[in-house]
Amino acid sequence: MREIPTTLHEFAAGDESDLNIVLPWTGPAIDPETGELRAPLPEEYLVATSVGWPKPGREELGGQLNGAILQELWTRDGLLAATVAVSENNFNAARNLVLWRDKEALMAFLRSPVHMDAARQTRGLMFDWEGANWTGTSRTELPTFAEARARLDAARGAGESPYASHG
Numbered sequence: 166m167r168e169i170p171t172t173l174h175e176f177a178a179g180d181e182s183d184l185n186i187v188l189p190w191t192g193p194a195i196d197p198e199t200g201e202l203r204a205p206l207p208e209e210y211l212v213a214t215s216v217g218w219p220k221p222g223r224e225e226l227g228g229q230l231n232g233a234i235l236q237e238l239w240t241r242d243g244l245l246a247a248t249v250a251v252s253e254n255n256f257n258a259a260r261n262l263v264l265w266r267d268k269e270a271l272m273a274f275l276r277s278p279v280h281m282d283a284a285r286q287t288r289g290l291m292f293d294w295e296g297a298n299w300t301g302t303s304r305t306e307l308p309t310f311a312e313a314r315a316r317l318d319a320a321r322g323a324g325e326s327p328y329a330s331h332g
Contacts, residue, residue, distance in 0.1 A: 169256065173293045176218045177321065179255030181314075190307055192239075192246035194264065202246075205304040210245060211265040214313035215296030218256045223290045230283040230290070231259075237279040238263070243270020250310055256292065262313055264301065271298060295321065 170176045189200050196203045219227050238247060245264035252258040265271040274280060287294060297320050301308065 169292065170218075173295060174321065176256065176258070176293050177216075177295070177314075177318065179252070179258065181252035181255045181258060183254045184250050184252045184258075184260070184310060186248060186250045188235075188247070188249035190246050190248045192244055192264070194245040202305065202307065206245065206264070206301060207266065208304065209267070210301045211268055211271055211298055212301045212308050212313075213263045213265060213271050213296065213298040214261060214317065215294060216258055216260045216314075216317065217287070217290075217294035218258050218292040219290055220292055226286070227290050230286060233279050234283050237277055238274065241270065241274045241277075243267060243273070246307070248307075260310055260313065262308055262310065264308075268298075 170179070191197070194202055194204075194206065238244060243266035245266060247261060247263040249259065249261045251260070263271075265274075275284075295317055297313075297317050299316060
């Protein structure tokens with residue numbers, strides 16, 4: 166059995182060559198037939214990402230919380246699109262990318278009772294997690310998990326990661 170990393174940096178550096186999209190891009194900005202953008206994105210929008218490394222044996226509760234979060238996500242005003250991926254190689258790293266109309270829409274979601282309840286339980290469910298957001302620049306191309314990972318690496322390296330939790 167592999168040794169479990171002990172720091173966020175070690176988890177974040179893990180091999181994710183097997184990253185598997187478990188929820189393709191979905192949402193109001195996405196054409197469900199093609200999985201592509203229906204139209205160019207707004208001139209200004211927000212990209213939010215997070216990644217967590219779940220503890221073994223906590224999958225059932227984690228799945229319930231993720232289901233509740235996704236159900237809440239699809240109802241939120243300001244949601245443009247979302248996608249989710251998992252890497253079994255990297256201790257089941259669960260990554261997401263979500264596009265929002267603006268920071269206010271993201272903050273309303275983060276402060277929703279469903280999300281707040283899940284966030285309170287994260288410490289017991291995850292070895293570690295982190296997230297970040299930035300202003301999107303491309304109106305015609307969706308961000309990638311490689312871009313999200315690079316942005317998290319840069320923020321972490323500069324000591325700027327806006328949100329992280331160490332379990």
